[in-house]
Amino acid sequence: MSQASVLKFPDFVLRRISKPVQHIGRSERHLIELLIKTMEHQPGGIGIAAPQIGVLRRIAIVDVSPKAADARRLILINPEIVKMEEETVNREGCMSLPDYTANVRRAARILVRWDNYDMKRCEYEAKGLEARCIQHEVDHLNGMLFVDRVASLKRDVFRRKRYL
Ligand code: NI
Numbered sequence: 001m002s003q004a005s006v007l008k009f010p011d012f013v014l015r016r017i018s019k020p021v022q023h024i025g026r027s028e029r030h031l032i033e034l035l036i037k038t039m040e041h042q043p044g045g046i047g048i049a050a051p052q053i054g055v056l057r058r059i060a061i062v063d064v065s066p067k068a069a070d071a072r073r074l075i076l077i078n079p080e081i082v083k084m085e086e087e088t089v090n091r092e093g094c095m096s097l098p099d100y101t102a103n104v105r106r107a108a109r110i111l112v113r114w115d116n117y118d119m120k121r122c123e124y125e126a127k128g129l130e131a132r133c134i135q136h137e138v139d140h141l142n143g144m145l146f147v148d149r150v151a152s153l154k155r156d157v158f159r160r161k162r163y164l
Pocket of ligand 1: 093094095096140
């Protein structure tokens with residue numbers, strides 16, 4: 001299986017709300033594999049959400065282990081952020097907006113709940129980069145992009161340098 005192509009802003013699919021997953025079967029497992037492959041294909045990729053490859057289902061992958069040694073891969077099915085604490089501003093990027101980064105305000109600590117493969121609810125307290133990444137991916141499931149959350153498009157959005 002190779003990776004999928006990633007939809008880029010301003011593709012309207014990125015603006016739609018994804019549908020909840022009722023059960024995990026063959027096609028859902030395939031979608032999860034494809035998301036992981038697509039995320040890993042991107043240098044520095046630490047998260048991806050199904051709508052980014054054109055599938056409007058509430059599934060996202062977060063794996064900050066390249067940047068935080070104690071982290072593990074989270075396969076978030078129907079994720080929901082149930083608690084948010086403390087605000088921080090940090091630089092963020094997105095595979096769907098590859099030419100930009102931005103300063104985005106997010107909760108520093110969150111409690112996230114999601115379904116596992118058996119559709120049992122799990123919960124986990126995340127902080128720092130991992131908490132930021134989870135919030136970013138849940139936004140994708142709700143049709144939101146990080147540029148929607150900046151205080152000022154002029155001051156807080158930056159064009160990436162291009163390296164040849
Ligand atoms: Ni993104």
